[in-house]
Amino acid sequence: xxxxxxxxxxxxxxxxxxxxxxxxxxxxxxxxxxxxxxxxxxxxxxxxxxxxxxxxxxxxxxxxxxxxxxxxxxxxxxxxxxxxxxxxxxxxxxxxxxxxxxxxxxxxxxxxxxxxxxxxxxxxxxxxxxxxxxxxxxxxxxxxxxxxxxxxxxxxxxxxxxxxxxxxxxxxxxxxxxxxxxxxxxxxxxxxxxxxxxxxxxxxxxxxxxxxxxxxxxxxxxxxxxxxxxxxxxxxxxxxxxxxx
Amino acid sequence: xxxxxxxxxxxxxxxxxxxxxxxxxxxxxxxxxxxxxxxxxxxxxxxxxxxxxxxxxxxxxxxxxxxxxxxxxxxxxxxxxxxxxxxxxxxxxxxxxxxxxxxxxxxxxxxxxxxxxxxxxxxxxxxxxxxxxxxxxxxxxxxxxxxxxxxxxxxxxxxxxxxxxxxxxxxxxxxxxxxxxxxxxxxxxxxxxxxxxxxxxxxxxxxxxxxxxxxxxxxxxxxxxxxxxxxxxxxxxxxxxxxxx
DNA sequence: GACGTGAAAATGTGCTTACAAACTATTGAC
DNA sequence: GTCAATAGTTTGTAAGCACATTTTCACGTC
Numbered sequence: 342x343x344x345x346x347x348x349x350x351x352x353x354x355x356x357x358x359x360x361x362x363x364x365x366x367x368x369x370x371x372x373x374x375x376x377x378x379x380x381x382x383x384x385x386x387x388x389x390x391x392x393x394x395x396x397x398x399x400x401x402x403x404x405x406x407x408x409x410x411x412x413x414x415x416x417x418x419x420x421x422x423x424x425x426x427x428x429x430x431x432x433x434x435x436x437x438x439x440x441x442x443x444x445x446x447x448x449x450x451x452x453x454x455x456x457x458x459x460x461x462x463x464x465x466x467x468x469x470x471x472x473x474x475x476x477x478x479x480x481x482x483x484x485x486x487x488x489x490x491x492x493x494x495x496x497x498x499x500x501x502x503x504x505x506x507x508x509x510x511x512x513x514x515x516x517x518x519x520x521x522x523x524x525x526x527x528x529x530x531x532x533x534x535x536x537x538x539x540x541x542x543x544x545x546x547x548x549x550x551x552x553x554x555x556x557x558x559x560x561x562x563x564x565x566x567x568x569x570x571x572x573x574x575x576x577x578x579x580x581x582x583x584x585x586x
Numbered sequence: 587x588x589x590x591x592x593x594x595x596x597x598x599x600x601x602x603x604x605x606x607x608x609x610x611x612x613x614x615x616x617x618x619x620x621x622x623x624x625x626x627x628x629x630x631x632x633x634x635x636x637x638x639x640x641x642x643x644x645x646x647x648x649x650x651x652x653x654x655x656x657x658x659x660x661x662x663x664x665x666x667x668x669x670x671x672x673x674x675x676x677x678x679x680x681x682x683x684x685x686x687x688x689x690x691x692x693x694x695x696x697x698x699x700x701x702x703x704x705x706x707x708x709x710x711x712x713x714x715x716x717x718x719x720x721x722x723x724x725x726x727x728x729x730x731x732x733x734x735x736x737x738x739x740x741x742x743x744x745x746x747x748x749x750x751x752x753x754x755x756x757x758x759x760x761x762x763x764x765x766x767x768x769x770x771x772x773x774x775x776x777x778x779x780x781x782x783x784x785x786x787x788x789x790x791x792x793x794x795x796x797x798x799x800x801x802x803x804x805x806x807x808x809x810x811x812x813x814x815x816x817x818x819x820x821x822x823x824x825x826x827x828x829x830x831x
Numbered sequence: 832g833a834c835g836t837g838a839a840a841a842t843g844t845g846c847t848t849a850c851a852a853a854c855t856a857t858t859g860a861c
Numbered sequence: 862g863t864c865a866a867t868a869g870t871t872t873g874t875a876a877g878c879a880c881a882t883t884t885t886c887a888c889g890t891c
Contacts, residue, residue, distance in 0.1 A: 356874060382841060393876040398842090406651075408769050414842045415884030524653050530823030531776030531796045549794030549819070551776045574794070578775030581826050601844060627871060638846045643872090659872045660854030836889085843882070852873070859866080 344381065345373070347390055357392060361400035369409050369420055380410065380418040408582070446481040449506050454499040461493035464556045464567040474498045476506065479541060486542045488572040495565070515565065522557035522565050529553050529579055534571070542573055549574045589626065590618070592635055602637060606645035614654050614665055625655065625663040653827070691726040694751050699744040706738035709801045709812040719743045721751065724786060731787045733817040740810070760810065767802035767810050774798050774824055779816070787818050794819045 347364050349357055368374045380401075381389070387397040401418060404410040412418045456475030462468065474494040480487050492511060494501075498518075505514050515522065534542065534550045550571040557566040592609050594602055613619045625646075626634070632642040646663060649655040657663045701720030707713065719739040725732050737756060739746075743763075750759050760767065779787070779795045795816040802811040 358874080384841080395877085396875060399874095412842065413884085414882065415840075417841060525828050527826045527828065528823050529774050529796075529826065531794045531819035533792055533794060547778055549776045549778060551774070552823075574776035578773050578797075579826075581772045581774065581824075581828075583770050583772065583826075603844080629871080640847090641845060644844095657872065658854080659852065660870070662871060832891105834889105834891085836887105838885105838887085840885080841883085844880085846878080846880105847876100848878105849876085850874085853871085855868100855870075857866105857868080859864105861862105861864085 344389070349390060349392065358396050358399040358403070361390070361392070361397065362403040365400060365404055366407075366409065369404070374420050376420050378420045380420065382417055444483060447507055447510070448479040448481075449503045450477040450479055452476055452501065452503055452506070454496075454501075456493070458493060461567045461569075464554075465493065465495055465564040467495065472496055472499075474501060476501075476511070478506065482576065485576060486573075487576050488570055489538060489541060491569045493567045511566070520559065520565050522559060525555050525557040527553055527555045531574065532571075538571065544573060551577055551579070553579065589634070594635055594637065603641050603644040603648070606635070606637070606642065607648040610645060610649055611652075611654065614649070619665050621665050623665045625665065627662055689728060692752055692755070693724040693726075694748045695722040695724055697721055697746065697748055697751070699741075699746075701738070703738060706812045706814075709799075710738065710740055710809040712740065717741055717744075719746060721746075721756070723751065727821065730821060731818075732821050733815055734783060734786060736814045738812045756811070765804065765810050767804060770800050770802040772798055772800045776819065777816075783816065789818060796822055796824070798824065 345364070345368050347361060349360055351357070353360065374380075383394055383397050383401065386392075387394045390397070401410060401412070405412055405418075409421055410418055411421050453475045455472040457470060458473060458475065459469040461473055461475075462471050465473070467473070473496060476490070476492045476494070478490040478492075480490055490511075501514065509517075512522070530552050531549050532552055534544055534548070538544070538550065539546070551574050553568070553570045553572070555566070555568040555570070556564060557568075559565050590610070590613050592606060594605055596602070598605065619625075628639055628642050628646065631637075632639045635642070646655060646657070650657055650663075654666055655663055656666050698720045700717040702715060703718060703720065704714040706718055706720075707716050710718070712718070718741060721735075721737045721739070723735040723737075725735055735756075746759065754762075757767070775797045776794050777797055779789055779793070783789070783795065784791070796819050798813070798815045798817070800811070800813040800815070801809060802813075804810050
């Protein structure tokens with residue numbers, strides 16, 4: 342039972358339960374708390390930190406929902422045994438690569454602010470024929486071309502520049518405009534590459550592509566992005582963590 | 587604002603918030619409540635149903651976490667606009683196909699209760715060399731061979747029979763034994779089929795495979811299953827819904 | 832010594848209250 | 862008529878309390 346050095350700032354606009362949840366998460370991901378370790382019980386923690394039990398409980402619940410902790414009535418709360426310590430997240434490949442330490446790079450192959458694509462318009466919930474912002478990018482991991490990323494955005498985003506996309510990644514650009522995708526439906530499959538795709542990605546003849554189409558939505562359910570990506574299968578796979586909790 | 591006919595049974599062992607959450611979920615998935623519809627506010631609902639506001643709030647939170655509802659401070663709660671009404675779930679392909687109305691069928695190609703596979707043992711958290719239960723199945727959708735499913739289970743499951751697997755699907759068999767996988771980590775990719783796989787799946791030469799490896803865990807984090815599946819890419823893709831909430 | 836009972840510990844559920852923050856709509860002043 | 866202040870509605874956060882349920886462990890009895 343570790344007495345973790347938790348610091349709560351009551352003047353902060355960040356909710357107390359979230360401050361606590363973040364520090365607990367850090368303690369686990371940092372390795373301060375290891376799988377199987379017992380956890381300070383709710384009453385003791387609420388007493389020590391001068392927080393109410395519901396607040397502590399809510400913080401712990403966040404970690405339980407993420408699969409970091411396991412609660413057992415009558416026993417106590419312990420750090421989950423497995424290293425399932427990551428939930429399905431809404432991130433771009435850019436973020437994924439940065440986390441892995443490979444330096445990602447992006448070439449913007451084309452940027453068209455009056456594109457027409459009925460499948461994309463449909464996915465965005467717009468009438469067919471609506472002029473969309475179409476982006477085609479080539480993503481490298483180090484020096485290896487990794488993926489062709491085709492994305493469509495609603496016409497309200499028609500003032501995007503190539504610089505922004507090159508330096509920041511699409512999701513960072515969207516976030517900077519206050520657009521925060523919260524839900525996305527992705528469909529993952531495979532197919533053979535076209536001749537042009539093989540050329541672009543420097544692929545050998547036999548190698549297949551992993552395909553991913555994604556529709557991303559805002560908190561209120563309005564569509565913010567439609568993407569059709571294809572990855573070199575020898576360089577990329579998608580990790581998904583599904584949970585019943 | 588609909589006054590939904592909610593019925594709460596206070597004598598039931600099922601928590602009140604969960605009873606409420608289930609009935610609200612049903613109202614949305616049934617179509618009684620439609621996307622964009624406003625929701626009775628928390629105070630009114632707690633008053634009407636003689637429940638406390640935290641209880642009602644907790645029920646609503648369940649739906650918000652599933653992406654069915656959207657809460658906005660000062661405005662109210664509304665049914666989410668999009669039909670993102672399904673979260674990433676822990677289901678087998680068997681369930682998926684049944685939902686789609688295609689009749690799935692399974693041939694058990696082999697069942698070996700003393701198999702050795704170090705990758706699978708590692709994924710199950712067992713020492714290398716441990717004898718495992720190895721299952722290879724061929725899954726049809728209608729008359730089309732769809733997938734080769736290779737699965738490994740801990741040695742405690744060494745009394746499985748072919749009948750069970752043929753009629754029920756692996757996850758149903760596990761559930762019947764009180765084993766309930768709650769978290770799974772899946773990795774989805776693509777590769778070319780081997781000559782034997784092409785024969786088994788009646789594939790043409792050029793067509794790639796979608797591959798999925800899965801490690802499934804119990805509530806306490808102990809591994810219960812490791813799977814290595816491959817699907818005909820022209821017949822199958824994986825839908826994943828990721829959420830930030 | 833073995834077994835059962837009960838106390839203790841821990842999480843699970845539920846209620847009440849209070850105040851804060853965000854948004855709407857009305858009202859009032861200019 | 863337009864704009865700004867204000868009141869009201871609704872969700873967000875937080876505390877405190879009570880009791881239920883499950884598990885473990887120690888004690889006492891047979």
